[in-house]
Amino acid sequence: MGAGHGHKLHFHGHSALHRAPAHLKVLALLGFMVVVVATPRDAYLAFAAYAVLLAVVIGASRVPPAYLLKRTVVELPFVVFAVLLPFVATGPQTEVLGVSVSQHGLEAGVALLIKGTLGVLASLTLAATTEPQDLLLGLERLRVPQQLVQIMAFMVRYLDVVTGEMQRMKVARESRGFSARNPRHWPVLARSAGALFIRSYERGERVHLAMLSRGYTGRMPR
Structure with missing residues (x-):
């Protein structure tokens, strides 16, 4: 039981992101998530900039995008909730593909989907570039x-x-x-x-x- 476990998310590599200290990567992820969550839901240009930044980081990590995309299945419950939100929310109505939905619910659902996807991809990138043991040591350095x-x-x-x-x-x-x-x-x-x-x-x-x-x-x- 002393053998290594929990490496299914880790992608073995030798990029600069792999070699970066774990506690700095945790702080970067935390800061990124705070900024994403604090961004107004209708600031689509800001979300596009976040997506470009995240794509650059993933490219620098040399982790295949398909490796990360296959693991975004963890986001499925949030996707289902985001899809249902326009149909259960109240307020002014609008039409999408001939179907009447709540405008506020539609905006909230889109924002939830965008923010959730950015957060999941950022978290998966951290997990793919950091060994579990290094991550735990990084948390100790952060005084967890x-x-x-x-x-x-x-x-x-x-x-x-x-x-x-x-x-x-x-x-x-x-x-x-x-x-x-x-x-x-x-x-x-x-x-x-x-x-x-x-x-x-x-x-x-x-x-x-x-x-x-x-x-x-x-x-x-x-």
Whole structure:
């Protein structure tokens, strides 16, 4: 369990962005996100400038754009919400492709989609150019509370462990002829999720007990 985990977002490279200190990249991402969020939703020229700046950074990182675009699927819930927003919001109405929608909802949905996409791409660029361990060390340099950094470190280490456990449970269900095809099967999936949570919690308790027995005092050794 001491092996490297959580490297699926990292793209191995030797660009200047890869070599930059992690804490500086975190600060740059934080500043970029603050500026993007604070920008008025109708300032489309500013958003275009942010997109160009982000494209330049991605180009300098030498990370293939397709590598990042495939991972923007994490944004899907925000995309769905942005698409629904013009139909559920109130206020003056306007027509888009012959469909009447809320003007305020349309503007808010477009702004949410733009800001969310910029934020996701910037975050993925940070993850693709920074090793998880370097990122954790960078957070320590930024004086992030030590316990919070340790929680993040364990999340990185055991993400693959929990994912592998979930995959084995899926294989076990399928070997017994189970296949989730309709909502009637959701209770089985819910019980599997509950069992996965209990196993993960118990594993965490065992790991913590092992750490205490080896002299853990609240701070991880280098």
